[in-house]
Amino acid sequence: MKKNIKNNVYWVGKNDWEIRNYQSYEYSTRRGTSYNSYLIQEEKTVLIDTVLRPFSAEFVKTLAKNVDLLSIDYIICTHSEPDHSGALPDLMSLIPNVPIYCTEDGKKSLLGNYHQDWNFRTVKSGEKLSLGNGKELIFFEIPLNYWPDNMFCYLTQDHILFSNGIFGQHLCTELLFNDLVDQCELNSETIKYYANIMQPIGKLITKKIDDFLKKNLQVDMICPSHGVIWRDNPLQVITKYLMWGNNYHENQITIIYDTVYSGTYTIAQNIAKGIHSADERINIKLFNASKNDKNDMITEVFRSKGVLVGSPCLNQGILGSVSIFLEMIRGFKFSKKAAVFGCYGWKDTSIKIMETKLKEAGFDIVMEPISFNWFLTDEALDTSTNYGWLFYDILSRSE
Numbered sequence: 001m002k003k004n005i006k007n008n009v010y011w012v013g014k015n016d017w018e019i020r021n022y023q024s025y026e027y028s029t030r031r032g033t034s035y036n037s038y039l040i041q042e043e044k045t046v047l048i049d050t051v052l053r054p055f056s057a058e059f060v061k062t063l064a065k066n067v068d069l070l071s072i073d074y075i076i077c078t079h080s081e082p083d084h085s086g087a088l089p090d091l092m093s094l095i096p097n098v099p100i101y102c103t104e105d106g107k108k109s110l111l112g113n114y115h116q117d118w119n120f121r122t123v124k125s126g127e128k129l130s131l132g133n134g135k136e137l138i139f140f141e142i143p144l145n146y147w148p149d150n151m152f153c154y155l156t157q158d159h160i161l162f163s164n165g166i167f168g169q170h171l172c173t174e175l176l177f178n179d180l181v182d183q184c185e186l187n188s189e190t191i192k193y194y195a196n197i198m199q200p201i202g203k204l205i206t207k208k209i210d211d212f213l214k215k216n217l218q219v220d221m222i223c224p225s226h227g228v229i230w231r232d233n234p235l236q237v238i239t240k241y242l243m244w245g246n247n248y249h250e251n252q253i254t255i256i257y258d259t260v261y262s263g264t265y266t267i268a269q270n271i272a273k274g275i276h277s278a279d280e281r282i283n284i285k286l287f288n289a290s291k292n293d294k295n296d297m298i299t300e301v302f303r304s305k306g307v308l309v310g311s312p313c314l315n316q317g318i319l320g321s322v323s324i325f326l327e328m329i330r331g332f333k334f335s336k337k338a339a340v341f342g343c344y345g346w347k348d349t350s351i352k353i354m355e356t357k358l359k360e361a362g363f364d365i366v367m368e369p370i371s372f373n374w375f376l377t378d379e380a381l382d383t384s385t386n387y388g389w390l391f392y393d394i395l396s397r398s399e
């Protein structure tokens, strides 16, 4: 379906209501997602990005109903991952000579993935493409660690920023615009997307946004590649990104654990009790890693100023759910304070493993761990409560 978003600019993407996991099981998409593609019909006709490969035939068929494919003058590929470039092979088989504008790394990736020597036009930051009627697209390279091919493009006069993944969410809606959707859902999905996808490269993204803002371009609308179009106060999401990229935390401590016979769970509860005794207003959240969505837990860790992780020992290691969580955040560079806890029967092996993994993820281990042998005594419960109090105290002193 073609939906007008402003003047001669249209959304021609695909809403995916069914998807519940993205990139295998790395990201839960409980509210679906969208693959946003945009069509600009000025004197020149431009298509910006496409959709995920399985929707390719449907996308091309629908696009052909809305525009004569032979009238497309330019294709812009702001990011070459298959969820945005997946329809290019089908589309290019019909219009093989249409130039594809992308970055040098974008060309490398498209060539590598699709093995077709399309009519690539590589662009650098500041280069412009005239669309007629006095309008231009301006390109900005936004190379990121694992998205070196990324770029923004900006439509003059309409003041629209096409931002690719940045400022997006995995949120499916027929309402299209940020002011029309449920704001709680939007906020929740936007911070989840940032915490899970952008946070590991948050500082770099902040720098790139700063560089873009220095151009002093008016931004009336932001069109990302997933989720809603920001037309109501689009600067709100830019402000959020700048805030989130600057050692963000709320007044929250998160406890992630798993438990076999309730020992580690009981320690977690008593640690929470200790923290609460130190500060009644701090938001303490407990998540059993085997019962909670890992992306939700990462989001809560992102919102926290301190994190405690607990697991009993099993097979000389830690429980699988905690292990998966720690592996997921290994590259996240969380500069937050942390401590670990656990319990054991015959051999105390879990503590060292959790500490090592947290350090790898960027955490600062601020306390010696606590780990209890056999079932918990009253003394162990008191020690756990005191541990929570001390953890809170250390966090408060460092603020």
Ligand SMILES: [Fe+2]
Pocket (backbone or CB within 6 Å): 081, 083, 084, 165, 225, 226
């Ligand atoms: Fe994407």
